[in-house]
Amino acid sequence: MSDEGPFKAYRNEQFLNSPDARQIRILSEYLEPKARLEEYQVSDTIVFFGSARLKARDDANQKLAAARAHGDDIADAERDIEMSRFYEDARSLAGRLTEWSKSLEDTKRRFLVCTGGGPGIMEAANRGASEADGINIGFNISLPFEQHDNPYITRELNFEFHYFFTRKFWFIYLARALVVFPGGFGTLDELFETLTLVQTRKLNKTMPIVLFGKEFWDDVLNLDALVKYGTISPADLDLFIKTDSVDEAYAHIVDQLTENALKKPGGIL
DSSP states (O other): OBTTBOOOGGGOHHHHTSGGGHHHHHHHHHHHHHHHHHHTTBOOEEEEEOOSSOOOHHHHHHHHHHHHHHTOOOHHHHHHHHHHHHHHHHHHHHHHHHHHHHTSOOSSBOSEEEEOSSSTHHHHHHHHHHHTTOOOEEEEEOOSSSOOOOTTSOGGGEEEESOHHHHHHHHHHHEEEEEEOSOOHHHHHHHHHHHHHHHTTOSSSOOOEEEEOHHHHHHHOOHHHHHHTTSSOGGGGGGOEEESOHHHHHHHHHHHHHHHTTTSOOOOO
């Protein structure tokens, strides 16, 4: 008990951070984002997933120059240069999709670029949207390493979650399209959860899914083996497309959203 007197229950931080209040914390991570998204008239999103570790081209070039200057092993720096194309492609694609979404006549904000709010591919997509003068969303998560919010997220739509599952809910609940760039365990987790929801028809919407980076995805995922062994159907491979082209990804997403989202009432909150 405080020397200042008894706490009001809703201001008792010791209680609110206790196991007894876990349900309240979970509910808060649903209700507070819902209220804020409604305030800013967000109807739906295009979600970008990908590695937090990939660098912008300029940053990768600087890392390589520093490695050469100091006589360090340059293999990692050269790999960063090669992988930086995905950062630049995510930036470009997000910018083009933002320009398209801004051109739509709608009373609500449609198809906002949304990311996990951190560095790497997430930063690239938020950056592209910001450079196109579009508002964009970051659903960040509290982690002990790697994750910090990037500076390109629209300030009012910068969220930080404690629970992965509430964060995932907001990713998928608002999403009308998904673009997945090369990434690690987290990216694979998010991709497969989405594919499972689409495959099992738990999503009451058509969602185009683009895997960007053919060589990466062919190396990492041998999904044909799942068909071979009968654990998925051949038609399940049609739930997504793979591409190396910003133009192809843009055209596919815009065509699918025009056909399946714009012709239906917007707003799913």
